[in-house]
Amino acid sequence: MDIVIKTLPNLALIPYNTSKAIIFYIQRKKIVKLLEALIENWKLSQVKTNYKSELKKFQFLNKFYIITYVLIMTLPTITSVYEYICKQQRKEMIEVWFPWDSKNNDLGFFIGMAFIYWSGSNVCFIIVSADFYIFSTITVLSILFDALKNDIKAAVNAKNVKKLKIAIERHQKLILISDNLEKIFSFIFIYSFLNAAFALGFSGFELAAAKTLHEYSLCVPFMIGALAQIYFYCYYGEKLLIASVSVANGIFESNWDDLHDSKVRKLLILVIQRSQKAKKLNVLGFSELTLDTFTKISTSAYSYYTLLKDIYYE
Template identity: 30%
Template structure:
């Protein structure tokens, strides 16, 4: 078999493997025997232990914020993670709760995915896969960068004898000036950060995998429509198959919209707020360490939303290309009267572009990135005005 031959599962297997590390198998089937049932129970136990440990970070940060509400520097350091981490958890729990819907979406994608080697070559499936892999590798790179920064900060802070800072500002019920306690606390924070990473990026990767596959299927449909309408021997049944595929893709986009709608809305609202706070703190930072830390956080948040906007825009582009495929074909040369009558209905349906939105408030596309940055700047200007009064 050709080494470039791909299965539908290849697009989303990485995030699924990552989630299994924290005991979450979103595509798990009903156990068929006692051994599988025991394994599922163990996975579920690991998952809820991880989620409970993860929640301690937000609780400790909330306590720290309340105790130091009048200290602007501490509030600034706590606020970005205190906003972002619960949003990450919320996205993940929404997906976990609706995992049956997710399974249904992947089944539909599997059924529509091109399984013929020649068909995959003609439709350049490997290009869609490569584009997605660049994002996945980028996520790994960002994670390594984040952990490297935290690790080196741990080393540098542990060498100090006084005025040590925690990797992430949070309240602790004990004195962290002791070397052993300080290192144990830093280790705890690294675990919390690891869990956040294991939760945040897989959700985004799953969404981007789905949107990449949908745009791939629209692209494949466009090529098949063009090929069919340029064939003078086209049969009615062959055209009906293409129309049914289009209907299935439209329904699939609606299913994805139903599942991810609230996730997308929360992502973009929170991202605007976090970029606003971190951007402001970067501008007023009094030392290089704080400036780098806030800039890094802004970059991580931007890397969350930019690929999401890119892959959502690809759905708009590829669904829009269907009307181009019909217009550029020689359908008017087809002699079959039944087929000629079906073409206007195809055109009418193809004119209705498929897209994903944040709970109906905003259509997600490349222009959404500039909207988020504009909103963040507006919030930042307002925040600066309020604090400078």
């Protein structure tokens, strides 16, 4: 039972990692079209928001995300070396069968450790790379919604009907891009949520049962990594939601009542109605990428933890 609990969360990363790579490969043409649509919309933006501050925030959060995955692989390795040097004990990161003696042979032990670190790092690299693309796409999409709000406001105040019509067309395109983003990655969203909740439950149980420094180094970074992944998905989903709603605020803050063109006024009302329906990224219709969902998944993970604890101690 101990081996299953300690090994299963790590083994669960393999199909998760593979599924991400497969989805990106299968959807590669749609992903390219998505990028082209974002670039086209960016070029049409008239008023540039302070996107540099958003990019700095994005870079800072991504650095933190990278650090969590580096810790997942590095801390257990450091403690394994520490156990070997100070206590003459050979403790591997996970229970793995090797065609050589890694338990009683020093060379075999370090070769095994190097293999685990190398393979685990590759898994983490693919996971982080896929997540970075999704996070960056949502960030750019959010920036474009913010820019659109300012573009509409400026066009209305200047009574520039031509620019206003272009901005309204861009709004429709941004909604379409958001829908396509959801269709392409909805499976990754739900798989990430399930995998994170699963990992949190098992690593939480390992943390409760941990007694040595090495055992703590195995479960704590893993738990932080799972929490970070699910939080980042929900954070960026919430960011897109807020940005999409803010488009209507740009209209309300402008002098749209002064427009005499009835057709344009009707179009603005349509934009307001669309914006009031916040653009939420759905997870195959089961849930949404919001911070409220993060709270619910954290609660579910705790339920998994208590269930495992009850089963283990019966």
